[in-house]
Amino acid sequence: MSFTKIQSRFRFSRASRLLKPLEFQTVFDARKACRGQWLTVHRYQPSQSRACSDNEQTDLIESANPASRLGLIVAKRLVAASARRNLIRRVLREYFRTTPESFPPGDWIIRLHESPFRVKKGEAAPTRLQVVTGLRTDVTQLMNRIAGQIRKENPGSPS
Template structure:
């Protein structure tokens, strides 16, 4: 199961890492826990008994950044977010676990895709995300 990043601090930590891969419209950032380093939470007991349930570094965590300035219509932003989630699920077997942030970094041209949620936009986004995540090696 893939959890969702919701905290601004989690997004900030992941976005401070270098881009693993980038395409004309998207960028992928990844943050993983150092081997052997336990995750520290402010509410954790002095001696950790294992990984806490809400530890954002253990397992798969996904954050999506789709700014309104790059995709003006809410329908388009929602379509892009759904394609991002599905792309990570499709490529999950060869990508390392940790915090993933997929970011839309360039505007979607409304002249090229006049419909807010067209099949052509869906296919273009899916193809570009598959290429983006396919280039990442474990």
């Protein structure tokens, strides 16, 4: 019984995901991004001033879920093997679920901009453990940098 409670606490529910192209476009239009070694994190927080405040659909999206929502983009052109793309998605979803304090309320997109499986000349191919550890490190560093940016943007807020 306690196992199901723990499992549901870290669930990646439909309400926690960005699903529609309009939701993704809203985050990209905010132009708030931070780039790491392999990942780029885009963010949109409803408290930010919007250029298109008269857009009713955007207002509906914001009011539908005040908590954090996540969208993932892992391009096939960067990582051809579906098992590897799914591994990257699983690692990023796990980070989102297990560290909710890192993601203030708003919409987030994590996009892969360079393949972690790329083999450089003269180097050995990275192991699965190295890729997973590298992705976790990259996303942790990015979220720490974004937390610093948010503190600078909102000096009066306690977050």
